[in-house]
Amino acid sequence: MSVNVILELYVFILAGVVGYQVITRVPPLLHTPLMSATNAISAISLVGSLVAAGADRNMVTTVLGVISVTAATINVVGGFLITDRMLKMFKRPGKSEAR
Amino acid sequence: MARTLFIEGSYLLASVLFILGLKSLTKPDKARRGMNQAALGMLLAIVGTLVNHEIVRYDWILGGLVLGTLIGYPLGMYVPMTAMPQRIAISHMFGALAATLVGVAEYYSHSHHLGKGQMAALGFEVMFGALTISGSFMAFAKLQELMTGRPITYRGQNLMNISLFFGTLAIFVYLIFNPGNALLFYVMIACSVLFGFLLVLPIGGADMPVVISLMNSYAGLASSATGFVIGNNVLIIAGALDGASGFILSIIMSKAMNRSFANVLFGAFGSAPEAGPAKTTEGLSVRSVTVEDASVQLAYARRVIVVPGYGMAVAQAQHELRDLADLIEQNGGEVKYAIHPVAGRMPGHMNVLLAEAHIAYDKLKDMDEINDEFADADVALVIGANDVVNPAARNDKSSPIYGMPILNVDHAKSIIVMKRSMNPGFAGIENELFYDPKTAMLFGDGKASLVKLVAEVKNLKEARAAA
Numbered sequence: 001m002s003v004n005v006i007l008e009l010y011v012f013i014l015a016g017v018v019g020y021q022v023i024t025r026v027p028p029l030l031h032t033p034l035m036s037a038t039n040a041i042s043a044i045s046l047v048g049s050l051v052a053a054g055a056d057r058n059m060v061t062t063v064l065g066v067i068s069v070t071a072a073t074i075n076v077v078g079g080f081l082i083t084d085r086m087l088k089m090f091k092r093p094g095k096s097e098a099r
Numbered sequence: 100m101a102r103t104l105f106i107e108g109s110y111l112l113a114s115v116l117f118i119l120g121l122k123s124l125t126k127p128d129k130a131r132r133g134m135n136q137a138a139l140g141m142l143l144a145i146v147g148t149l150v151n152h153e154i155v156r157y158d159w160i161l162g163g164l165v166l167g168t169l170i171g172y173p174l175g176m177y178v179p180m181t182a183m184p185q186r187i188a189i190s191h192m193f194g195a196l197a198a199t200l201v202g203v204a205e206y207y208s209h210s211h212h213l214g215k216g217q218m219a220a221l222g223f224e225v226m227f228g229a230l231t232i233s234g235s236f237m238a239f240a241k242l243q244e245l246m247t248g249r250p251i252t253y254r255g256q257n258l259m260n261i262s263l264f265f266g267t268l269a270i271f272v273y274l275i276f277n278p279g280n281a282l283l284f285y286v287m288i289a290c291s292v293l294f295g296f297l298l299v300l301p302i303g304g305a306d307m308p309v310v311i312s313l314m315n316s317y318a319g320l321a322s323s324a325t326g327f328v329i330g331n332n333v334l335i336i337a338g339a340l341d342g343a344s345g346f347i348l349s350i351i352m353s354k355a356m357n358r359s360f361a362n363v364l365f366g367a368f369g370s371a372p373e374a375g376p377a378k379t380t381e382g383l384s385v386r387s388v389t390v391e392d393a394s395v396q397l398a399y400a401r402r403v404i405v406v407p408g409y410g411m412a413v414a415q416a417q418h419e420l421r422d423l424a425d426l427i428e429q430n431g432g433e434v435k436y437a438i439h440p441v442a443g444r445m446p447g448h449m450n451v452l453l454a455e456a457h458i459a460y461d462k463l464k465d466m467d468e469i470n471d472e473f474a475d476a477d478v479a480l481v482i483g484a485n486d487v488v489n490p491a492a493r494n495d496k497s498s499p500i501y502g503m504p505i506l507n508v509d510h511a512k513s514i515i516v517m518k519r520s521m522n523p524g525f526a527g528i529e530n531e532l533f534y535d536p537k538t539a540m541l542f543g544d545g546k547a548s549l550v551k552l553v554a555e556v557k558n559l560k561e562a563r564a565a566a
Contacts, residue, residue: 005216008327008335015336018118019343025125028351028440028465031447032183034124034344035315037134039190041117042322042341044141047110047148048201048329053163054154061204066163068200071193073167074174076145079190080138081175086183087131089454 033086040079046072102150109147110333116140117337121344127460144333180455181412184311184444185242191314192235198321199228199288205328206284213278217328222271224324225284226291231317233295238310241299242444248304256301263294302363304444308352309363311445316345348446355440355466357492357503385521388539390548393515394555396539400477403427403434404469406506407449408442410483410519411545417456419549420482424458426556432477435462437469437506439487470507479511481532483518483545489530514538517548 026034049072053065116136123133154160178186202224206213213221240246267290270283277283302310319341326334353360397403405424411417424434436458442449450463464472473479481488488508491498508514514537521533532538541548 004330005220005327008330008332011332012323012327012335012339015114015339016343019121019340020347022118022122022125023340023344023347026121027125027127028438028447029450029460029463030124030127030130031348031351032187032443032445032451033130033134033447034121035187035312035348035446036183036190037121037124037137038319038341038344039187039194039315041120041137041141041337042319043194043197044113044117044144044334044337045194045198045201045322045325047144047331047334048325049163049197050145050148050160051151051153051329052201052204054156054160056155057208060207062159064200064204064207066159068197068204069160069163070167070170071200072197073164074171074193075190075197076141077168077171078174079171080134080141081172082178082183082186083134084131085175086180086451086454087127087134089451089457090127090130090460091454091457092128092459 029090030087033083036079036083036086040075040083043072043075043079046076102152106147106151109143110331113140113144113147114333114336116143117333117340121340180451181415182243183448183451184307185239187445188235188239188242188307188311188314191311191318192232192239194318195228195231195235195314195321198318198325199225199232201325202228202328203288206281210281210284211279215275215278218275218278220324220327222274222287224321224328225288226267226271227317227324228321229288229291230295230298231314231321233292234299234310235295235314235318237296237299238307238314241302241304242307250301250303252301256297260294260297263290263297267291267294305441306356306363308441308443308445308448309349309356309358309360312345312348312352313360314345316342316349319343319345351440352446355504357500385533385540386536386538388515388541390541390551390555393539393541394552394559396478396513396515397423397427397480397552398430398556398559400427400432402472402476403432403478403480404473404476404508404511405434405436406479406481406484406488406508407436407438407453408482408484408487409444410485412443412449412452412483414483414545416482416546416549417452417458419546419553421453421456421458422553423549423556426553426560430556430560435464435469435472437466437473437479437508438463439466439484439506442484442487466504466506473507473510476511477513479508479514481508481514481516481518482549485518485530488532490532491530495531508532509535509537512537515541517541517543517545519544 049065049068052061053069117140120133120137123129202221241248270287319338323335323338427434438449453463486500488506490509492500492503492505509532516538
């Protein structure tokens with residue numbers, strides 16, 4: 001196993017631990033926004049898609065890359081928008097204004 | 100050098116902003132700002148990537164970005180809150196699709212010089228990715244009612260799934276040592292796609308919260324594996340966060356349903372009612388009330404706890420519910436909402452639906468937070484909830500839901516249950532709460548009944564003011 005893979009495992013495990021610590025403290029109130037938020041964040045795989053789509057290695061890679069860029073962008077744009085839309089609805093206590 | 104520094108800097112900053120963004124979700128007041136920062140992190144990482152020297156053409160990239168934005172914008176802005184579970188399910192499919200295709204592209208370009216570690220990561224990426232694509236699509240189809248929400252089972256189903264699982268795993272292990280076998284690589288992907296379909300096929304609509312959470316976790320792990328393949332830390336970190344989040348939510352959901360993971364995945368809950376000495380309800384009678392009687396009870400109640408269930412969401416009655424709560428509060432009463440973890444079709448779904456009806460979030464209480472308060476409640480108003488308020492979970496060992504954590508509605512001084520008919524809930528179990536002498540049943544369409552209740556309570560209020 002190369003040094004790189006070991007370093008990557010370090011990063012993975014540490015991120016998992018941080019994630020566990022942070023996410024167990026998210027109240028059930030916000031579990032739906034949590035899921036849409038993590039979904040948007042993990043669309044960072046767009047970074048890999050961009051390289052595949054733009055590296056001009058061969059036609060197959062480019063086509064797969066473009067589809068992948070599209071799919072990831074859907075989640076980046078849609079994911080952050082919908083998370084914000086939900087979070088906007090959670091009104092501060094005592095401020096449930098009359099309609 | 101400067102360029103590498105810029106790229107790596109943008110990734111590091113993005114990683115930090117992602118973690119801070121998720122941390123902001125622990126506080127409803129800070130959440131919006133935190134998520135905006137996370138979005139900024141995403142933008143930084145994208146810009147950082149675009150200056151990567153490997154990228155030589157931008158026309159294709161631009162096409163993908165524009166198309167993705169055109170599809171993503173309406174999915175973010177116009178999907179109704181009731182459709183959130185299927186919306187999230189389909190986005191897990193998109194996420195998994197992106198990760199899987201990057202994996203296939205990497206394999207196609209480098210299959211002959213992949214090391215064992217890389218091939219293992221690539222295998223994980225496409226396996227998790229492919230099964231999430233089809234699994235999430237199935238979850239979407241069931242939630243969107245493109246197909247039946249009932250579990251679909253057949254003889255030898257578990258045996259078939261287990262064989263397919265181990266078969267796929269065997270190919271994976273073989274590929275680590277023989278990465279050049281392209282045919283087997285694609286067979287492995289096909290098997291994973293098939294496995295995803297078969298995995299979700301026998302899982303019923305009521306179990307979807309677990310499936311969605313699990314798919315959330317798998318999509319994250321697929322992204323993380325992508326990071327290992329292309330040697331990118333921000334992907335590893337973001338994927339690990341997503342993986343951890345989905346995993347935690349699946350455990351919370353399983354616990355709330357008193358089921359193990361394995362039981363959800365292989366149990367086909369609700370497919371056949373379990374034959375057992377189920378408590379008979381013969382000889383017990385149900386007391387039904389009129390809207391007028393129920394409204395008198397509510398108009399003079401000091402403490403009301405509302406228990407909303409999925410039936411309320413289906414009836415789209417949350418706005419009428421809020422009108423009723425406003426009236427009770429104007430009469431000097433206090434209204435709280437008791438939210439069971441599996442009240443909706445995904446974790447936290449009910450909270451979003453009530454927040455959408457402008458109900459302040461401090462009134463939305465988790466099960467553990469509110470269960471002791473039922474004893475002090477003058478009225479517990481149950482709307483479209485059934486299994487989560489069934490006392491059999493506490494005291495009937497023969498019941499299939501025995502041991503499931505429930506809301507202590509039966510401790511309230513009086514109970515009004517709004518229900519369409521006496522049909523049993525998802526689990527197909529009789530609910531002895533409905534036969535409790537303290538319980539009054541208000542039959543009819545949830546939304547229509549609420550509208551009438553609002554009108555009646557308003558009348559009473561005006562009559563009282565005139566007197």
